[in-house]
Amino acid sequence: MIILETDRLTLREIDPSVDTEFILELLNSSGFIKYIGDRGVRTLDQSKDFIETRFRKSYADHGYGLYAVDLKAAETPIGICGFVNRDGLPDADLGFALLPQFEKQGYAFESAAAVMQYGRNVLGLGRVLAITSIDNAASGRLLEKLGFTFDGPIALPHSDEQLKLFSSAPAV
Numbered sequence: 001m002i003i004l005e006t007d008r009l010t011l012r013e014i015d016p017s018v019d020t021e022f023i024l025e026l027l028n029s030s031g032f033i034k035y036i037g038d039r040g041v042r043t044l045d046q047s048k049d050f051i052e053t054r055f056r057k058s059y060a061d062h063g064y065g066l067y068a069v070d071l072k073a074a075e076t077p078i079g080i081c082g083f084v085n086r087d088g089l090p091d092a093d094l095g096f097a098l099l100p101q102f103e104k105q106g107y108a109f110e111s112a113a114a115v116m117q118y119g120r121n122v123l124g125l126g127r128v129l130a131i132t133s134i135d136n137a138a139s140g141r142l143l144e145k146l147g148f149t150f151d152g153p154i155a156l157p158h159s160d161e162q163l164k165l166f167s168s169a170p171a172v
Helices: 014-026 030-035 044-062 107-121 137-145
Strands: 004-005 009-013 066-071 074-086 093-098 128-133 149-154 163-168
Touching: 004 107, 009 044, 009 137, 014 030, 014 066, 014 074, 030 093, 030 128, 044 149, 066 093, 066 107, 066 163, 074 107, 093 107, 093 137, 107 137, 137 163
Parallel strands: 093 128
Antiparallel strands: 004 009, 009 066, 066 074, 074 093, 128 163, 149 163
16 A cells, blocks of 8 residues: 655555565665664564564554655665654654665655655654664764754663654644
8 A cells, every 4th residue: 555655756555465575685684783673584484474563563553654665666665664653652753764775865865754744744643753773873864854853862661772862843
């Protein structure tokens, strides 16, 4: 199901029948593991299960989630972007990740800006949060470009890892 489109991208629900290999590759990319975390997904069966229990479950439970980001021209998945309902955060959390070969081409900003507009106008989200690892300066800069402000360090429940918390005020 297509959620939204930009000039270069289509964002759609992640589908286990077509996205299992892509999600396996993304979750095991060096940047994902370094900045987001190792999800322990190593096989196609584990990837399919991850899609069902994380992405598809979020759509059903919250009406939103992380979406596949496809290049329109090639109909190729290049990353994910959307909202997460995360334990320890009172508001939706903007998340994004791209395969390494598609970074630094403006796709993360393009997809995140469109998702934020969708979140405000369609989902009715007010304040939106975002977290990054302490050493992920690139994602912090992207969040600031989107209008987020750095609120300070945070640790989520059941974790000792210090993260950076950003917030975007509700649209007026």
